[in-house]
Amino acid sequence: MFWKKKRLEETDKKNKPQTIMDLFQHLKENPDFAHFQHQGDHFSCWISFFKTLVDVDYVHRDVFPCIYDEKIHSMKDIQEQLPIETIIRTKDLSMIQSKLLEGYIIIQKNEADTDCLIIPSIKIEGRQIEKSEVETSILGPKETFVESLDTNINLVRKRIPIPQLKVEELRVGKISRTRVSIVYIDGIANVENVNTVKQRISDLEVANLIDATVLALNISDNDNSIFPQFIDTERPDRVSGAVYEGKIAVLVDGSPNALVMPSTIVEFFVAFDDYFLVWHIASLYRLLRLFAVALSAFASPVYIALLTYHYQLIPKDLLGTLISSRSSVPLDPVMEVIVLEIMIELLREAGARLPTKVGQTIGIVGGIVIGTASVQAGLTSNFLLILVAMSALAAFITPNYRMATSIRFIRFPFIISAQMLGMLGIAFCFIFFVCHLLRLTSLGRPYIEPIYPLRVNDLKDSFIRLPYNFQNTRPMVLRPGDVSRMNATRTHKKKGKHKADIDE
Amino acid sequence: MKLKTLVILLLLALLSSCMPTNIIDDILMVEAEGFDYIGHNQILGTATMPNYVQSGNPGGQGGGLPSTASMMRYVSGITYDGKSLVDKFQPEGQRPLKIGKVRVMLFDKKLAKHGMRDQIDFRNRDPDTPRDLTIAIVEGSTNKLLTAQDYQTQIPISRYVQDMIQQNNEQNYPTSNLSQFIYSYYGNYMDPFMPLIKKIGNHLEMTGIAIFKKDKYVMKVPNKDTFIFKMLFEKFNQGVYDFEFAPKKHIAIRNVHTTINYKVKDGNSSAPDIYAYVKINGQVRQAYVGSISKSRAYRVEKPLEKQMEQKASKLVRTFQKKGTDPLRLGDTVRSFTYNFDGKSWPERYQNAHFHCQVTVNISQTGISQ
């Protein structure tokens, strides 16, 4: 650990250019690096930039004509005449280097001169804002984040048009210096939370940061937990909703995901659609998801436990079906389950990796193979097939993909313990997971919050969603700076007293 | 930390020392047990196991076992009274025999007369035996009843017996299962009963209620009196009572709702008075032609009430003579009496006065006049 860090520092030192000439020397090896002298009548200077990083059109159209203009006589003139809001003049070598690599233009009087003008001309290359693909929804906004940080912040900002919205920028990654933005509303978000996030991010020791999920894994409270502790989402509407609630969003340059923190476990089972439906239906959907999670975790372990140890628990009328469907299966229930679970898992992984067109074919082929052939081959029983398929389906009802994979994984410890001790094993495993969840925290806030510590107030938007006029306080778990969302008395006041029809 | 986790995982693996498994298709689940007394504390036990595999796996024409793989159907043998049949028959079993899903237990009349103390004690002790087990006394041999092949139905005999008794329990027969039997058997001042069944030709039939005195069979309530018995025993809502208001002239009343209320006077006197108030709400199901109509329905009520009262009194009289108390009258008296004198109750029970008052209300007479 120790010497590793030291070595990193050493290599850093070695690579660091001492003078600006070193830097150019180094960069000239790249074919896309433009470094040339402009020799005008009145004024001459050295211009350098990366052709691939700068917006060439913009440079040719707006920057060069201005620099080549007759009026320009000195560097100071450029700074004054160029129609760009921020032109930095600096002698800081490391800044020059990093700006150069971000797509700025460097202008010097002499080649060896450290005194430079830095002119922004970044080319924004990237996807258009597209429809959501991971967290799809039927109702509501369809926009999703893209890989550009500025666009993403734009998407959030236009939903929160207030001056209190703070966007703080940090740089993460020893080598990559990736831009990371912390977004929150000043006065609503808890100051302690904001400081924790800032500290965790700035303390982070990584070489590079490719995606927001990597950041989430690195700054989570418990690195070894299989449960994700921060929500990652690609929906700007969800992020701004959370920010309004008093949460903190973290955006990473180059990542189409935003992190929302702190989060509690129930939020992973909340789809943003729930807020677009009337509360009864939304509540029912949430309960359905909860049931699905239970089903997907317990269906196959309970099958093993019952068939291996507790034949007494099986209903009389089901016995015949179970025994006759298992009679031609040579495997023990546990092996039967494992075989089928692995098959489904293979199918899922193949479906995710293969190109869409082929993936569909694989899905159909897999469905047929697993559906009928394995039963006919006497590898599994009909009954189990239904169970496993249903639980696979149920696992992916979870709106959050990272949580869905955790839920998929959870069943394997259960399967093993069910084989070892039957129902008792399942109980042990369940207790272990519950204790684990009890001990988990997200940004230091309890992870299973509305349940323990029990906050009845926060239950209004957890397993069920009460109507909006009940939702006039922000969740207590966040300890928001401003607790009430809106004026409670005014929300409860109905728009005009409604008179019952029977009284005319 | 890593090492610690590893040690714990290893420990877990080691600790889960193999628990004996009961994989459902590798065991034989006994579904019915029959006991025939053959004298000298010996019984002929029979256990049947349903053959679920017979039909085979509908989709499984391919590999695995042949779809006709059939299992043993029943075993029988002689052992001493009170012995667990499963343990006795294990040496004959093709696979481990398990009692956890037993549905039916049948005893023959001779065993019932001999006394069932050991049998009941064993059932009450065994955690595997379900409490909602169906139990019955068989007129004839239980072995023959369980092993006969000539039934009209193809379903396993255990299921046949259970279905028959359970659906009758909802109608004219009083609720009876192991739980009820044990309640009365171990309870003070009450005696248990069981339904009586019989194999007649190619089917089974309920023939009445077998009344016990403690663990011994003493008498039978015939099929036609079971309605009266049930009426005095519990409230119910599905029986049918056949009323012969004149020789060969019948009216059948379908019970819609019956309630029973007991009152007791002088519980500690030598001849306590027990009052039973029965209310019957009924419909006419069938009637002798011209005997009844909507307006004349009330005319039937009075004689019906009278007949029922007589029958009830007669039934209780018989019980008193035999010294058995399946209606739990003793317990009723106890619950109405402070410092109930339990010791002298068996004698006082014989002298107790039973008064029955039945109120019949015929609410409907069918869809035609």
Add this chain to the structure above:
Amino acid sequence: MKPGQISETQQLGPMSGFIIPHTMQISIGILSFQQLLSKDSGQDAWLACLIGGLFSLAIMWMILRLLKNEQKFGRADFFSIHQRLFGKWLGGLLNFFVTAHVVLFGVVFLRSYIEILQVWIFPQLSVFTFTILFCLIIWYIVLGGIRIVGGICMLSFIYMIPLYMSTVFAVPEAYFSNLLPMFEHSPASILISAFHTTHIYLGFELMLYFYPFIKRPQLAKKWCYFGILTSMYIYIILMLMATVFFSRGEMRLTIWPTVTFWKSVSFPLLEHVDMVIIIYYMWALLPSVSMSAWVASRFVKHTFPVIKQKYALVGVLLIFVIISVLIKNGEQVKIANDLYGNIGFFIVYAYVPFLLFYQWLMKKVRGKAA
């Protein structure tokens, strides 16, 4: 921060005054207490439950009084009270005895539960295996600190609610005449039964150990009484359920009436509910055992401040395992249960009032001296 004060992030909310004593009381006794109570007072046993509960309420009042008086002298828990009133050595010895009782509390429940498992589900289950597995989980819980123990109590309370609700299944098959005639038994026999209720009501005295961890104790006060009332209510309901469901003679023979009751219930899609329920009851066991381990390890930390609580915990759990394995059969389990109940009666219903009196006396004596 004053020395001896516990930081707020380590503290429990006032609600835990309700949850923790209540879940400590609800444990394995709930499965079998009806038999013992009805032996002496028959159908009036529910009265004994009521009386026992009211007595416990009075003791709860004393405990809270004791702790409140103690607050101005530093940390208000049983260990500190002992050491302040009786000096370091005698106090330490008393601490050892009360801790031994708390350990017994955990072990007895654990071992009784294993006995039930062995009788009802897995005759071949090894005591050693089960205790090791269970203690690993307890270790994991207690390592998280008192808040996690509190969380386990909370969840246990929530998970147990369906079981209490399920007593309604007894109603269709109930013989309410079993409750008549009411108040038939003499006060003496009811009091004997009330004495037997100590076994089920014990556990709330653990308040003496975790009191300093409760935030705003004055708010927690009413919750404490409410917790005992809830337990009392549950016990009365279960007692009534068993009385109306079993005949007297049957009850005399039934060792675990609550489980046997469940054996009689069946759902269309689930039979032998008793097995599921027994395994489910592990949740009732979890809070008691983990709290007991927490208290015992805390005792070690209090007496020998050198030893860290996390190392003490391992020792305590080893003791749990050893004692559990040493108890060989059902008879010994019964003896251990009786021992636990009787010692508990002495400690809670006799010693605590004495301690309150002694504290008052010391205040008078020392007050005069000063």
